[in-house]
Amino acid sequence: MIDFATIVEHETAAMADLLESLSPEIMVPTCPGWSVADLGAHLTAVQSVFAEAVESRATEPVDVEPARPADGEIPPALRAAGRRLVAALRSAPEGAETMTWAGLQPVSWSARRQAHEVLIHHVDAKRAAGLDAAIDRELAAAGIDELAEWHHGPAPEWATWTPSRAVLVEQSDGDRAWRIERGHLSGTSPNTGASYDLTTVCFVEPGPTEAVVRAGASDLDLWLWRRLPFGAVEVDGDRALAGAVYEDLVVD
Missing domain, CATH: 3.30.1050 (Nonspecific Lipid-transfer Protein; Chain A)
Structure with missing residues (x-):
């Protein structure tokens, strides 16, 4: 069984490290119109919203719009959002549910969704840096299953x-x-x-x-x-x- 919380933890930390090494204005070829800063800010906001939903066991859509950090603060903000999300995922009781864009779902749904969110956006960051990018075979198949289901x-x-x-x-x-x-x-x-x-x-x-x-x-x-x-x-x-x-x- 894939430990999706650990994937979120490792991939978020690695992506934040990579973003810190790049100029924030570099454009992301796989996300037309987005800069590296836009990419990092987006993932920070998504993880923050999911963390809030899981922490509060939200039964209604979470009305949270995190303020965008200054460009130089995006990598540390992403690390903080990732740590908060991972802690929320790991502390949730088995079978707990929370509101998502797909309605009320088990926290395990959010863990898989957020693992693939950061996996794909880490690939985006690598492409912006001119690096090769690939996803573990088992994780990639799980990502295709998510596409197929949702x-x-x-x-x-x-x-x-x-x-x-x-x-x-x-x-x-x-x-x-x-x-x-x-x-x-x-x-x-x-x-x-x-x-x-x-x-x-x-x-x-x-x-x-x-x-x-x-x-x-x-x-x-x-x-x-x-x-x-x-x-x-x-x-x-x-x-x-x-x-x-x-x-x-x-x-x-």
Whole structure:
């Protein structure tokens, strides 16, 4: 079993060290429009909000907007936010729940979400520094599972999902595979009141596919988060369909 709190601890500390070595105005190629300072400030704020939610066992959305630190104070602020989040995750009783952007979830959900948040943004920081970046194979597969369950999970019950065509995303350094379907989603969320009418992608159950995207788990995870270019993976079958799926993936 992956100790996600320890991943948050180690990756946050390492990212803060890296940010401290970089000029804050350096732009982050994998986060268009963001500087290194913007990246660090974003992660500091996200970790602070999650720490507050876990500490308080929030049952409503946390109304906290941390003030952005001065650029030179971002690395120490990130370290502090990381330590606070890790302490909150580790001290939470087993089975405890807290409010998240996905509704009320077990604290273990927040631990996995925050582990992948810092893993991806540490990759962003490494790319800004001109460094190679990869994710541990087991962690990368867990990150793809998170995408499959939440960010691009099956269409919610309140939505109308009209499927079109599908691709298979296949791990070349393991035995995992995920089917991603492109289609049209419409409807209004009863939770937020937001209306949707768009072409998007959903991870769905096994079935027919018209293309196979293949790479190691690390590259697949980074590709699915648009941290690698489309051509960084092997594609068999309908390349245009695989490209359309790639363009519809979330970027954060």
